[in-house]
Structure formats: C-alpha cells, structure tokens
Amino acid sequence: MFVYIARRVVYVIPIVLSVALVCFLLVHITPGDPLVAILPADASQELAQQLRVAYGFDRPLPVQFGLWLWRALHGDLGSSIATGRPVLAEVLKAVGNTVTLAIAAAAIGFTLGLFFGLIAGYFRDTWVDKVATSIAIAGVSVPHYWLGMVLVIIFSVQLNWLPAVGAGPGGSGSWAWDWEHIKYLVLPAITTSVIPMGIVTRTVRALTGDILSQDFVEALRAKGLQETKVFRHVIKNAAPTALAVMGLQLGYMLGGSILIETVFSWPGSGLLLNSAIFQRDLPLLQGTILVLALFFVFLNLLVDIAQASIDPRIKRS
Amino acid sequence: MRIEKPTKSRLAAAVTMLTLATALTLPQVARAETVLRIGMTAADIPRTLGQPDQGFEGNRFTGNTMYDGLTGWDLSSATKASVVIPALATEWAVDDADKKKWTFKLRPGVTFHDGSAFNADAVVWNVDKVLKQDAVQFDASQVGVTASRMPTLVSAKKIDDMTVELTTKEPDSFLPINLTNLFMASPTKWQALFDKAEGADAKAKSQAAWAAFAREASGTGPWKMSKFTPRERLELVKNDAYWNKDRVPKTDKMVLLPMPEANARTAALLSGQVDWVEAPAPDAVKEITARGFKIEKNEQPHVWPWQFSRAEGSPWNDIRVRKAANLCIDREGLKDGLLAGLMVPASGTFEPGHPWRGKPTFEIKYDLKAAQALMKEAGYGPTKKLEVKTQTSASGSGQMLPLPMNEYLQQALAECYFDVKLDVIEWNTLFTNWRRGVKDPSANGSNATNVTYAAMDPFFALVRFLQSSMAPPVSNNWGFINNPKFDELVTKARTTFDATARDAALAELHAASVDDAAFLYVAHDVGPRALSPKIKGFVQPKSWFVDFSPVSITP
Numbered sequence: 001m002f003v004y005i006a007r008r009v010v011y012v013i014p015i016v017l018s019v020a021l022v023c024f025l026l027v028h029i030t031p032g033d034p035l036v037a038i039l040p041a042d043a044s045q046e047l048a049q050q051l052r053v054a055y056g057f058d059r060p061l062p063v064q065f066g067l068w069l070w071r072a073l074h075g076d077l078g079s080s081i082a083t084g085r086p087v088l089a090e091v092l093k094a095v096g097n098t099v100t101l102a103i104a105a106a107a108i109g110f111t112l113g114l115f116f117g118l119i120a121g122y123f124r125d126t127w128v129d130k131v132a133t134s135i136a137i138a139g140v141s142v143p144h145y146w147l148g149m150v151l152v153i154i155f156s157v158q159l160n161w162l163p164a165v166g167a168g169p170g171g172s173g174s175w176a177w178d179w180e181h182i183k184y185l186v187l188p189a190i191t192t193s194v195i196p197m198g199i200v201t202r203t204v205r206a207l208t209g210d211i212l213s214q215d216f217v218e219a220l221r222a223k224g225l226q227e228t229k230v231f232r233h234v235i236k237n238a239a240p241t242a243l244a245v246m247g248l249q250l251g252y253m254l255g256g257s258i259l260i261e262t263v264f265s266w267p268g269s270g271l272l273l274n275s276a277i278f279q280r281d282l283p284l285l286q287g288t289i290l291v292l293a294l295f296f297v298f299l300n301l302l303v304d305i306a307q308a309s310i311d312p313r314i315k316r317s
Numbered sequence: 318m319r320i321e322k323p324t325k326s327r328l329a330a331a332v333t334m335l336t337l338a339t340a341l342t343l344p345q346v347a348r349a350e351t352v353l354r355i356g357m358t359a360a361d362i363p364r365t366l367g368q369p370d371q372g373f374e375g376n377r378f379t380g381n382t383m384y385d386g387l388t389g390w391d392l393s394s395a396t397k398a399s400v401v402i403p404a405l406a407t408e409w410a411v412d413d414a415d416k417k418k419w420t421f422k423l424r425p426g427v428t429f430h431d432g433s434a435f436n437a438d439a440v441v442w443n444v445d446k447v448l449k450q451d452a453v454q455f456d457a458s459q460v461g462v463t464a465s466r467m468p469t470l471v472s473a474k475k476i477d478d479m480t481v482e483l484t485t486k487e488p489d490s491f492l493p494i495n496l497t498n499l500f501m502a503s504p505t506k507w508q509a510l511f512d513k514a515e516g517a518d519a520k521a522k523s524q525a526a527w528a529a530f531a532r533e534a535s536g537t538g539p540w541k542m543s544k545f546t547p548r549e550r551l552e553l554v555k556n557d558a559y560w561n562k563d564r565v566p567k568t569d570k571m572v573l574l575p576m577p578e579a580n581a582r583t584a585a586l587l588s589g590q591v592d593w594v595e596a597p598a599p600d601a602v603k604e605i606t607a608r609g610f611k612i613e614k615n616e617q618p619h620v621w622p623w624q625f626s627r628a629e630g631s632p633w634n635d636i637r638v639r640k641a642a643n644l645c646i647d648r649e650g651l652k653d654g655l656l657a658g659l660m661v662p663a664s665g666t667f668e669p670g671h672p673w674r675g676k677p678t679f680e681i682k683y684d685l686k687a688a689q690a691l692m693k694e695a696g697y698g699p700t701k702k703l704e705v706k707t708q709t710s711a712s713g714s715g716q717m718l719p720l721p722m723n724e725y726l727q728q729a730l731a732e733c734y735f736d737v738k739l740d741v742i743e744w745n746t747l748f749t750n751w752r753r754g755v756k757d758p759s760a761n762g763s764n765a766t767n768v769t770y771a772a773m774d775p776f777f778a779l780v781r782f783l784q785s786s787m788a789p790p791v792s793n794n795w796g797f798i799n800n801p802k803f804d805e806l807v808t809k810a811r812t813t814f815d816a817t818a819r820d821a822a823l824a825e826l827h828a829a830s831v832d833d834a835a836f837l838y839v840a841h842d843v844g845p846r847a848l849s850p851k852i853k854g855f856v857q858p859k860s861w862f863v864d865f866s867p868v869s870i871t872p
Contacts, residue, residue: 051457079524085547265574
C-alpha cells in the first residue's frame with residue numbers, strides 16, 4: 001500500500017509541472033495585449049512599452065515562465081494587474097467560497113444521487129426506477145444558468161424567501177454556518193448539485209443493477225441472509241466506484257462554475273476566473289487556473305488513495 | 318435614617334431632567350440610518366486607492382465619491398451638458414509668457430479624511446505618484462489609467478502652500494479638463510502606512526503601502542470608506558466635514574456591490590436586495606417599471622461609431638460614400654426596436670446644445686433617397702455593390718449590443734448598395750487592434766472598425782482620432798485620417814486659452830468633422846439605471862458620472 005501511495009505521489013510531480021506549463025502558455029498564446037486591464041485604448045505606444053517593461057512582459061517567454069514558476073514554488077503567484085492585490089490571497093479567498101458552495105452542493109447532490117441510484121437500481125424497470133432515472137437525466141440535461149434563473153425568479157423575485165445574489169449578509173468576508181449565511185447558499189447550492197446528483201444516480205443505479213445480478217448475491221440470498229444485509233453487501237461493492245465518481249464531481253465543483261457563480265454573484269473561483277478573463281488579468285488568470293488545477297490533481301490523488309484503502313483488489317495489486 | 322419627601326421643586330427638576338434626557342436620545346432612536354445599496358456592473362470593486370480602474374464606472378463609484386481632483390464636473394443639470402468647474406483648485410491660469418506653465422490656486426481649509434491638510438505639497442505628491450518614476454510613492458499600476466488621460470502633463474511644482482505650478486510638454490488648453498482624472502490621495506495617510514509597511518526595499522514597502530491605502534482610503538471627497546471587502550462590497554459613509562456644504566451627502570451610507578450579470582442585478586433589485594442597479598437587463602425594463610421602479614437615462618458623452626479607414630485604396634476615401642452611409646441608417650428605428658429606447662441617435666460626436674457641437678452643414682439623418690443618389694453618383698447601384706468590411710466584437714465594455722446592432726447596419730446599408738462583411742473578434746483583441754491601426758495585419762482586411770468611445774474631453778472626443786500625428790502607434794487615429802484642416806483646428810483649439818474661445822474652436826473642429834462625415838455616427842449610450850421609488854433627489858446628468866450627494870432614500 002505504501003509503495004502504491006509513493007508511486008502515485010511521484011506521478012503527481014510531472015502532472016503538476018505540465019499543468020503549470022500549459023496554464024502559463026494558454027494565456028500567452030491568446031491574441032490581445034496583456035496590459036489591457038490597466039491600459040486604456042487611447043494610451044500611447046510609449047506608455048504601453050513603459051508598462052510592458054515594468055511588468056516584465058517584454059522578456060522572452062521561457063524567461064517569464066522560469067521566473068513565474070520559481071516564484072510560484074515559493075508561494076508567490078504575483079499581484080493582480082488590475083487590483084494590485086496578491087494573486088494567492090485572491091485565489092485562496094475565492095476558493096474558500098467555492099469550497100463552501102461545493103460542500104453544500106455535494107451534500108445535496110450525493111445524498112440525493114445515492115438515494116435515487118440505489119432505489120432505481122434495486123427496483124430496476126419499475127415505475128420507481130423510471131421516476132428516479134428521469135430525475136437523473138433532467139439533472140444532467142438542464143442548463144445550469146437557466147435553472148439558477150428560474151429558482152431566483154420563483155424564490156427571490158416572486159416569493160421573496162431567499163436572497164438572489166451574494167455570499168452572506170454585510171460582506172463580512174467570512175463564512176458562518178448560520179441561517180443568515182445559509183440562506184444565501186440555498187439557491188446556488190441546489191443549482192450546483194443537480195449535475196452530480198444526476199451523474200451519481202446513474203452510476204449507482206448501474207452498479208446496483210450489476211451487483212444484484214452477480215452470483216454472490218444469489219449465494220447470499222440462498223444462504224438465507226436478510227435482504228437488508230444483502231443490500232449492505234451491494235453498497236459495499238458499489239462504494240469504490242461511486243466514491244471515484246463523487247471525487248471527480250467534487251473536483252469539478254471545487255473548480256467553481258463560472259456560470260452559476262456569475263448568475264448568483266457568488267464570489268468564488270468561477271467568478272474570479274470570469275473576472276480575470278474579461279479583464280485579461282494574466283497573473284490572476286494564471287494563478288487561478290494553477291491553483292484550481294492543483295486542487296483537482298490532489299483531490300484525484302486523495303480519491304485514489306481512499307479507493308485503494310477501501311478496495312481490497314487495489315490493495316493487493 | 319429619615320427619608321425626605323421630595324418637594325415640588327425637586328419633582329419639577331426631576332421631570333425636567335428626564336424630559337431633557339429623553340429629548341437628547343430621541344433623535345438617535347427615531348431616525349434610522351439611511352442606506353443606499355447599489356448593484357454595479359463591475360465584476361469587482363473598482364480600485365479604491367485614488368486612481369480607479371474599470372473605466373469611468375471606476376471614476377463614478379470610487380473616484381468622484383471618496384476623492385476630488387483640482388477640477389471637477391458640474392453634475393447638477395439633466396438638461397445641460399456637464400462642464401468642468403473648480404474643485405480643489407479655485408482658479409487657474411496659463412502663464413502669458415510660457416503657455417506650457419499653469420498656476421493653480423488651491424482651495425483653503427480642505428482636509429483629507431484622516432484630518433491632514435490638503436495643500437500644494439499634496440498636489441505635487443499626487444502628480445509624482447504617476448509621473449515621477451523615482452518618487453517613492455510612484456506606482457506603475459496607477460500610471461496606465463491616469464497618464465493617458467492627461468497626456469501632456471509632465472510635472473508639478475509648489476509655489477507656496479496654496480499655489481502650484483503645473484507644466485505641460487506643449488501648450489495645451491485642455492489641461493483643466495484632463496485634471497478631472499487626477500484624484501488627490503492623502504500623502505500623510507500613505508506615509509504612515511509606508512512607515513509601517515514591511516518589504517525588502519523602498520519599492521516593496523511602497524507597493525505594500527499602496528495595498529494598505531486601498532484598504533484604508535483617504536481622500537477629500539464627500540464620502541469616506543467605512544468597510545471594504547474586495548470583490549464583495551464597499552461601504553461608504555457620508556463625510557459631514559466635506560468642504561462643499563451643498564454637497565454633503567443626504568444619505569448616511571452607500572453600499573456598492575459588484576454584480577456583473579444583468580439578470581442577477583435585475584433580480585437583486587426586484588427582490589429588494591438593492592435599491593439601485595446600473596444597466597438593468599433591457600428585456601426586464603417593462604417588469605421593472607410595472608413594479609414601480611424608475612428607469613433613469615440620459616444622453617452620455619459616448620459614441621457608437623464605425624471609424625473609417627482613410628488609407629490609400631479605402632472605399633471610404635470618397636466623401637459621397639461616407640455621407641451615403643450616414644444617411645442610410647434609420648437610427649430612430651434602431652432605438653425604438655432593437656434597443657428598446659436605450660440610445661440616443663447620433664448626428665455627430667456632440668449633439669445640439671453641447672458647447673462643442675458647432676454648426677455643421679451636413680445634417681446626419683435618415684434619408685434613403687439622398688443616400689442612394691450619392692452612391693449612384695459614386696458609381697454604385699443595385700447591380701454593383703460596394704464591399705466593405707468592419708471589425709467588431711461580440712461583447713465588450715460600452716459596445717452596447719455590438720452584433721445585433723452591426724447586423725442592423727448591415728441590413729440597412731444593403732439598401733444603399735453596400736455589401737457589408739463583419740469580422741467579429743474578441744473584445745480585448747479588437748481593443749488591441751484599435752491601437753495598431755488599419756495598416757497592421759491585425760485589421761484583417763477591414764476598412765472600418767467599431768469601437769465605442771468616451772467623448773468627455775476634447776482629446777478623447779476629437780483630437781486622438783482627427784489629428785494626423787495621432788495615427789498609430791501614437792494614438793487612436795486608426796484610419797490614418799490626414800486632413801490639414803483638422804490639424805489646423807486642433808492646434809487652434811489647443812492653443813486657445815480663453816475657455817469660451819477654446820470651446821468655439823472645438824465647435825469649429827467638430828463641425829468640420831461632421832461635414833467631412835469622418836465617422837459613421839450611429840448612437841450615444843444613455844447609461845440606464847433602475848431606481849427604487851424610495852429614492853429621491855437623483856439627477857441624471859449628460860455625463861458618465863452622477864452626484865450621489867443629493868440622493869436621499871426613505872428608510
């Protein structure tokens with residue numbers, strides 16, 4: 001097991017370096033001027049060149065990459081061109097807000113996904129299965145921003161029950177798990193949860209169906225085991241795959257959704273990314289993508305390790 | 318122990334004391350704090366350190382609120398064009414012997430929010446923060462949004478505590494207008510933050526001091542920063558000690574919330590989360606007004622144009638073609654249909670009533686027959702169409718609805734024998750290409766570009782497009798216009814230092830540009846905003862800016 005973990009950790013290093021290289025290059029090869037965020041269109045070429053030198057954009061790309069990577073390895077992702085604030089602090093604060101949203105959405109999505117998936121798989125080809133499957137298909141098919149707007153129109157504009165935008169009262173900048181804060185979370189969390197809910201439902205339904213059709217289940221039943229205990233075995237066998245799917249979904253959610261966060265003005269990593277793209281704030285854009293990519297990589301690593309510790313076949317291999 | 322019965326006089330005294338105490342506390346109890354909550358279109362709070370980013374929305378919300386310039390805008394009228402008025406300078410004059418030197422007399426008795434005095438040292442310090450690279454307070458991040466808006470200013474010198482001398486690199490009568498963009502931040506506050514800052518050297522400490530200053534801003538403006546959460550909200554409280562007593566805010570607190578998505582802003586307004594939104598979703602205007610909210614709008618100094626190529630071989634070099642295009646657009650139809658009333662048809666950069674309008678002889682209006690006749694005269698017709706290509710964007714700051722509007726123009730111009738091709742590119746790329754000009758390969762064969770522009774000062778509105786020396790790479794004469802008459806009139810306006818005579822010279826220049834059909838003038842933005850019926854006293858001037866001081870709100 002130790003060797004497996006060590007091997008997986010070593011694999012992460014080239015992935016992280018590749019991610020860093022790709023995110024550095026991606027924002028440099030796109031057309032347009034990196035100083036758009038601070039340089040009005042009427043600025044002279046002389047002024048543009050002066051600032052290009054001040055920000056180091058006049059240097060060759062490999063030099064820029066080397067310096068950027070060196071500083072990044074020391075925890076310095078530079079400062080936002082637009083605001084002058086440190087990128088790392090900006091990204092971590094936004095990621096904090098996205099994590100809050102992702103936790104709430106995961107709790108809703110995974111609970112409902114597991115519930116619908118298990119009952120759909122257990123009662124396969126019955127009306128229960130059809131209802132659960134329809135909900136799952138709707139979850140992955142409905143456009144997020146549209147669902148978000150519909151929820152806002154119903155619950156904020158018409159009923160005035162929940163706030164339409166923002167991430168808490170008073171802009172304190174810190175989150176608390178009380179109703180004053182949670183009410184800001186309800187609508188974006190429900191909107192974010194529908195895709196993982198749909199995917200987990202479909203995955204768990206298929207797994208449950210497969211496992212129930214296997215010989216060992218027949219054997220367990222033949223032994224006279226109670227149906228609840230048989231079901232416990234089904235869950236145990238489905239868990240590793242379901243966990244991997246959930247981990248992947250959690251990874252996507254931690255990346256933040258540009259659309260959902262923009263619709264709800266939720267100050268998370270998606271909204272930050274949106275802002276960085278539109279302002280063409282290169283340091284912020286690079287920093288945000290890098291941190292999000294690293295989150296994804298490390299989350300996958302954790303999921304792999306967790307999966308290995310649960311699944312005896314991986315442990316043995 | 319004997320307890321004495323209270324006498325009548327003692328009772329009376331007690332009652333009086335009690336009444337007095339109640340009366341003293343009553344105002345605090347009875348009068349609730351008034352708060353104005355505004356949903357901005359920005360994705361982040363514009364920079365708060367004195368020189369805001371995010372274009373003029375930044376100046377509107379974190380510039381003109383917390384800070385003042387030496388000169389400012391008169392925003393009190395909804396019907397007259399906004400003009401420059403004294404602010405932290407009470408008067409100014411150019412040196413008769415050397416027209417590059419200006420003397421500004423400063424307003425006495427003004428203090429920054431931290432209590433320090435505003436004086437000549439503060440002005441010199443603020444000029445140096447963006448122009449003097451070896452000054453300790455020099456901040457490269459503030460240069461871009463400032464230096465290009467006062468392109469000729471080179472230095473400032475203290476004459477005495479209440480007088481400064483500003484120097485320009487060439488005679489430039491536009492300087493007082495440009496100075497509305499230089500906001501005075503408190504040097505005392507900054508120095509205190511610099512002294513506390515950590516950093517390897519003075520440059521690092523300076524950066525840290527500016528970062529701290531952005532969190533604890535100190536200007537001389539009518540509003541003071543009270544709470545700042547980056548990307549979430551900025552809270553401002555009224556400055557009771559503001560030097561202009563007529564402009565002490567009538568609302569206790571103003572909360573600014575970034576909401577980049579139009580539908581989110583509209584939902585926030587309709588659900589009562591905010592009292593005021595900038596640029597509501599156009600298709601929600603009916604719903605907004607049906608619920609009793611007010612839509613405020615007014616013509617802004619902003620132009621939605623096509624800027625023509627005047628390079629060799631361009632089809633726009635024929636004035637008949639330029640005039641035909643200007644006569645071929647039904648701007649009223651565009652306004653009433655596609656834009657739901659949210660535009661003003663353009664008949665030039667400035668409309669009648671503006672001091673820089675002048676008296677053009679070419680009347681820009683919808684006249685299909687005249688347009689077709691001009692095109693026929695130029696050699697085109699139903700069987701011989703003129704192919705033109707315009708570079709535009711799918712979105713972008715101030716571009717209004719670029720694609721649908723350009724498609725409208727495409728259809729309209731087809732009636733006048735134009736075959737319009739659109740080259741749609743990303744907004745930032747279009748912006749970058751704008752600086753490069755039509756002769757650069759990035760123009761991609763286009764002979765017109767569609768970039769909206771602010772027209773608040775003469776340099777932005779006219780000079781950078783019309784003067785031949787402003788061709789790329791210097792500035793935004795994208796199409797390489799080279800008209801000696803324009804050059805002559807620009808010089809005349811720049812070197813006329815009497816404000817009335819300068820305005821007359823600018824009017825002459827503007828009229829000449831309309832007569833030459835220098836652009837395809839299409840629309841002016843109207844800066845729509847939706848306001849709660851609880852808001853009173855708001856005046857929407859013909860400006861990018863608004864004055865929040867007279868605005869009151871019922872709690």
